[in-house]
Amino acid sequence: MTKCNLGNILDDLAKSSEGSECLDLFKESVEASHAALEVFRQEYTPVMWARTQNNLGVALTAQTGFIEESQKKSLLKESVEAYHKALQVYTQQYIPLEWAMTQCNLADAVLAQALLSEGHDRIDLFIRATEYYQAALQIYTRDFSPSEWGKIQRTLALTFYFLGREVGEKGFLETAIEYFKAVLAVYTRENSPEEWAEIQKWLGEICKRLSQDSQVPIMEEAIQHYQAASEVYTHDAFPVKSAEIQFDLGNLYFILVT
Secondary structure, eight states: OOHHHHHHHHHHHHHTSOHHHHHHHHHHHHHHHHHHHTTOOTTTSHHHHHHHHHHHHHHHHHHTTSSOHHHHHHHHHHHHHHHHHHTTTSOTTTSHHHHHHHHHHHHHHHHHHHHTOOHHHHHHHHHHHHHHHHHHTTTSOTTTOHHHHHHHHHHHHHHHHHHHHHHTOHHHHHHHHHHHHHHTTTSOTTTOHHHHHHHHHHHHHHHHHHGGGOOHHHHHHHHHHHHHHHTTSOTTTOHHHHHHHHHHHHHHHHHHHO
């Protein structure tokens, strides 16, 4: 068994584990990837080298879910560097699927960096993340891979929402709405009720933010999305989310009548 394959197996085991056991397995995966890179060289075994770099990036990013915030930045930095190295081999022209996969992984790591950053760095990282996700959509189209397309669309919507909230730019929030509405073509109430409701809730939240200048039509749209979400997020099944929606609806109704 090669160290590269061992890293993949450890990654898979970690994803089915919990807590400290999961963190230990991801650490072992990182060690296995580093060991493999002592043998695999870009000039001699480029595909295996790139695959190992991508595996390394995945394991490093995954570790950040189990450690203190102060330790996360260095791991994410190393993860981003590994993905960039993989993209030296995984090109859109010659290995498009691996290129798109790595673009997504890179976007995830950069988005995580953005959420840990402040000021202009935070904004720049959000923008970079959107660029990597949009690049991946050149391969992960709705026709080719609807599930991956939907996941990327949803994450893009959230990233633009974070960006709009950060800079106070209405255009970013409107772009977030476009991406969320597009993804409803994949996450329907019939086949993915919880995901559909979550998107409706996000649409309500964004429309509510856009309605802060007291535009009645956008307030009414926010209400419609919250009401749609409440059809799934009922008090009995999801008491906390139901209460959040009712709170937001109450505020919107109050503004409309005053």
